[in-house]
Amino acid sequence: MTSKQATARTVQKEESMLRQKAMIADNFTRLSRAKEEGRKVASTFVPGNLNELLMCFDFARNFPEINSLQLGMRKKTGRLIMEAERAGHSEDVCTYVKSDLGMMAQGNIGPTGEPLPKPDVLLLSYTGCFTFMKWFELVREQYGSETIMLHVPYQGDGVITENMRDYVVTQLKDEVIPALERISGVKFDIDRLREYMRESAKAEEDLVWVLQSAKNKPSPIDAYFGAVYYVGPIFSAFRGTPEATDYYRVLRGEIEERLRLGLGPITPEGEMGEERYRLVVEGPPNWTSFRDFWKMFYSEGAVVVASTYAKVGGVYDFGFRHDPDHPIESLAEYCLGCYTNLNLPTRADMLARYIEDYEADGLLINSIKSCNSFGAGQLLLLREVEGRTGKPGAFIETDLVDPRYFSAANVKNRLESYFQMIDQKKGRATATEGAAA
């Protein structure tokens, strides 16, 4: 196939893109109809997301983080945040929370314009983020929903101890599962859980292949902006469903094809040109200016070859898979291993490793104003990784969904300076090689 034919095929949206869009949209529809269809609704978080378990009880799954980011991408969060601040919530706190509270205050209309239901249970998966605890206390105050605390201890020493695993397992067995049974009225069937987890493992296998395809030159994917779409299903209401497994199978096929053709990543404006910069990115993206932000990269030929954000809902690229043979232990292991639950030294190791494994030109950190879990310590990560890899790093500052904290000129200026820095360094290396030849 000629590259022209390939271009013609890819200007129209990729099948995987359409599928994931439909899946997410369908979930919103399901949520909006849950009450009338007699389905119970569970709200939970992306890190430590126990989707397979919730499915065992026939819950419809609602992810407030996804709601906030989807609203952000549709540029609706500015108003919602101001609404929450007017109601007394501080300017300094997480903007996901404020968007959610603002949304609730304005009729709980979700990103697709369909109303979101009052949750029947809040599964407070306390994983990797302090704010989660307060978020669900606030939602609980609003709705009076029953709240189940699942405390996932932080890997303070960079290891999962037996004590930590046992604690999570015991909570699951003695508190979470019985409560979900009671609220849903559905008896827990461990084999059903195993089945879902079998599917999860398959999907994880393909996702990891896709993420690691970025080791190639040129990389056929963008592991940050592009990956936002790739991880959608697995980080939310679909992990463990055959639908998701299928999605990842199709996605893998598409990327295999791109690899075969030597293509770079697809962008909203079609094929990217020459791959000029390979970056590792740490930190969540900005959602309110997502497209503009992405464009600042691909218009310069910059592709992200690895990101830590793509691991926020689970770290699968170092071997972990959901294990149907030890389902509860595996769920515990999954939660404990989510990116934001890893300690800083581990994160530094991971980033340095990504730079080497993916042959990146350097590390870019997108520091999010309202996220301390990711943000506190990122300046040290920058210097650590620069020191260990010898590659230059750069630091930009934005926010998740508060449009007041995305300054395009500011970000572009820093990005362009960084790209030019990389050029200058490479340029000199080339000159030296030329002279030596």
Added chain:
Amino acid sequence: MSTAEIVARCQALFDDLDFTSVRAWKDAEPGRKVIGYLPVYVPREIIHAAGMLPVGILGGGDQLEVIHGDAYYQSYICRIPRSTIELGVTGRLAALDGMLFPSICDVIRNLSGIWKLMFGDKYARYFDVPQNYEDEIGGKFYAHELGEFRRDLERLAGRAITDDDLRRSIEVYNENRRAVADLYDFRADEPWKAASSEVYLVLRAGMVLPVEEHTRLIRDYIEAARTEDRPLRDNCRVVVTGVFCEQPPLGLIKSIEMAGCYIVDDDFMLVTRWLLDDVPTEGDPLDNLARAFLHHSNETAAKYQPDAKRKGAYLVESVRRNRAEGVIFAAPSFCDPALLDRPMLQHALADHNIPYTAFKYAENSGQMQPIREQAGTFADSIKLWSA
């Protein structure tokens, strides 16, 4: 000793950013070790039982210029971690053999990792406490964590920590807790005799002094203050909340008082009042500490409240118990726990018609005039408009 003398001594300890008294304690006998800890709570008994001195680290305050510490934090993060790093890199914490970082928020959590990377030769532990309060679940996890901590300290001390050592330490800390409780009761009963700026310094002294000495100091202060002839003022009685981690400048506490308020309860240095009752000295000491934490401990933003109906109840109860007329919410800028919790606590107060006012500060806030005005207006409004 007069109150003035006691307070002067406490002020000197408070002003000393070089931790001279800690160094002196350490140098007095060979082999002594010091373990630092950040807010909110660590079981100091275990450190004490190891023969070590627990030292509360509360950042650098308003007299410390932060130069190097700023390299580690963006501007939208609170000041305590940067001033703590400043203390570290300028050698002021050289006497510490280890640091504990309790699970209070993500900033302090991540600071434990920064500490490991920067001061890798010192013991640094993220100290997790359970958010599940069942004996067989959270309790089991926590007892195990306490056990690990004990083993770490044994290794550091080069000797075993026996259960009897622990029981003795528990008793010593029970005494300290009783003294603090008495101090707070005294202040709530006769606030004109126990100025909060003084009580604060007395409590801060407990962050660096050996606990036995601190208990004596508190008792001495109560006795001396009781006999002082200090004028009663027509002040309004308030509870101050939100100050459990990054500390306000001493001037801020004074400003609240100057504005016409008696602080009759607060959440300063919760570590001294975290366990509410005497911890039993019979039986397994770690189990006792675990149970005390699960069932007899205080409440704060960093602690999950499993019962929705009880959210904010501790604050309402404090207002009742201490016959307060209002609440002042004082939170450090960017403090996730205090600021996220605030609206819920305010709703609880509103449900009980308890007036409140709120502001933010930083540990190096410079201008107190707005605080005085706000607190003053609040005090006036209570005095003028309350039924």
Added chain:
Amino acid sequence: MRCFIGIDLGSTTTKAMVLDENCVVLGRGITNSRSNYDIASEVAKQEAIVNTRLNLMRRALGRLDALEGRVDAFLGRLERDFRLEQFLEQLADLERTCRERVSGDRFAGLEGATTEALAEVFRRLRDEAPAMFAPGAKRRSDFFRDIAGSRYLAVGETVAKEAGLSFDLMLNVYDRAIIEVENRIVGDTMQATVTRALDRALAAMPDLASAADEVRAEIAGALAVELEETYVIGTGYGRARLPFSKEHIRSEILCHGLGAHIMCPETRTVLDIGGQDTKAIQVDADGIVESFQMNDRCAAGCGRYLGYIADEMNVGLHELGPMAMKATRSVRINSTCTVFAGAELRDRLALGEKREDILAGLHRAIILRAMSLLSRSGGIRDQFTFTGGVANNEAAVRALEDLVRENYGDVTLNINPDSIFTGALGAATFARRAVAS
């Protein structure tokens, strides 16, 4: 002659630098920034070209025996007269344009009176102009808008009062005329202007009468040299796009780093405190940026902070430094936020602190912010170059010296009085490097 030009579009001023092919500085120009970047850029470039020609004249005149020992005096005179002629030209343009603006309802019945008043105002302005450009004359600013504006206001108010006219009318025509005049790009009439200036200068120095012909010849020769704009690089950032195509833009951080390196080749750390942002840059031995940190959102730590303080205290910006130098004790100012700086200032004054002491504290506060930024960028390495408007403030410099010594020991601090041109110099150097010898 091949010329390589760098243009730095700042927020307050726009600078241009002209280098020859050996990277020797031929000329520099500066103008106040405009909302129209094309014009600002063009004007700055023209100023630089003018400056280049004057320097060429200096070289030429240096060859004349008749002017031995007096070249500087003569050229100084010539330049002042040239500036005066330029000013008079623009003043005439302003007068014409103002007269055209005397129309509309608000002038009903008053057109005659206003036009007369205008004529009187401009007559007085023309009369006083030579004194403003006399040797040793202190002008508030070198920019037409600033000079003309302040004089028009002062003189206009007097004339209006004398004429019994509302000053608002005079203001109105000025406001509607000034922008047009300021943005009018005058064609290359340097020849004519120089000739008039030359006439003035020679008239004022009769002892040169015998050499007048030689002088005119050399001047004509210098004016006739063809200045080929071989390559132009623009830099600076703002919301609008820079008026250059992509290959002709370099990031201002890189330009600044390189410029600082050109000024002081041993530079390894650069601090630039501008009016609107602060940059901390680490460069390598070749002037290439290794890492950088920017404060471009917060006024604290930028020149703006001092601007607020100057306004609060009702003194001129340039008076702050000298006042602070008179401090006798240190007052610690803790608020580095400009929003509170005023409040803290008033508080201290109310408490009886001396203005000078408070100012010293404020200067230290702004430098402390810069120290933070430097810390984040990698610290302060020998040699350390301080650029930007604030570098002209002696109190700021002293605070910086103290803090550097206290925290980094013995580091050489470079301050170049021409540091405002650092970015333009870097850009011009990039322009030179862009063209193969």
